[in-house]
Amino acid sequence: MSYGVVVGIDGSAQSAAAAQWAAREALRRGLGLRMVHVAGTEADALERELGGGSAVPEPVAVIRDRIAAASPGLDVSCELRPGSPADDLAAVGRRAELLVLGSRGLGGFAGLLVGSVGLRTAARAGCPVVLVRAGADGQGGTDGPGGVPGDVVVGVEGDRPCDAVLAFAFRHAADTGAVLRAVESRDVSHGGPYTTEAPVCERDIRDSLAAAEQLRLQDALGRWREKYPEVRTEAELHPGSPAGALVAASRSASLLVLGRRTPKHTLGAPRLGAVTQSVLHHAHSPVAVVPHA
Structure with missing residues (x-):
């Protein structure tokens, strides 16, 4: 089974831009959009503990709901996965037609347009990977x-x-x-x-x-x-x-x-x-x- 178009989201502006790009591409291709949040940080773990388990963090839920509302004809799902972001996203990408990522997520260095997760995932994924950054020249x-x-x-x-x-x-x-x-x-x-x-x-x-x-x-x-x-x-x-x-x-x-x-x-x-x-x-x-x- 193909996952269709997969987008990695972490609540950052970069991942929001990636989700918008991925939604447009999924609609063009007639595929579903699968949002994946890999909870690989201490902040994510704490939020899961305080929030009672498997719910995605609020910033991720906001992006999910915004995309679903803007694209009523699009089949949107959202998944929380524990583990290493680069490894897990690359693994999900083996069953996807396309994997879309924000070029730099939360905690990235401001001087780098592409973070380590984006680089490592693009190097490992078995499907095409698109890296999107927010507000690229408008x-x-x-x-x-x-x-x-x-x-x-x-x-x-x-x-x-x-x-x-x-x-x-x-x-x-x-x-x-x-x-x-x-x-x-x-x-x-x-x-x-x-x-x-x-x-x-x-x-x-x-x-x-x-x-x-x-x-x-x-x-x-x-x-x-x-x-x-x-x-x-x-x-x-x-x-x-x-x-x-x-x-x-x-x-x-x-x-x-x-x-x-x-x-x-x-x-x-x-x-x-x-x-x-x-x-x-x-x-x-x-x-x-x-x-x-």
């Missing part, structure tokens, strides 16, 4: 200026972009009516000196290499354009830092989609790459981390 993770859907930005790498990552990005763009922007960073400035039979400007060669890379990226998207003809796509090749290009692209995005490679062996420790961690800490939009082989 967009709330949904629309851009004037109510127009923000772009769906997907980071791609290599000659064969990952199918799981592109599938997630194209589906979300199709569901929301957004433009999909495939962003890749690759340095085509090196490779000289160049030897030719006739004098050729190195700048012309670099421009030709960049044009060839742009064409390669367009070709890599061809199959997905055929599957989602309604989605307008743009392919962008950027020089320099991949993290910098993706963070810049997130300014006009409703969602930024990244991939996370899963370990081939069970002994391999799940982790996020340096680019993904940097983007998670600095992105201006919600970020989806999609696991893939």
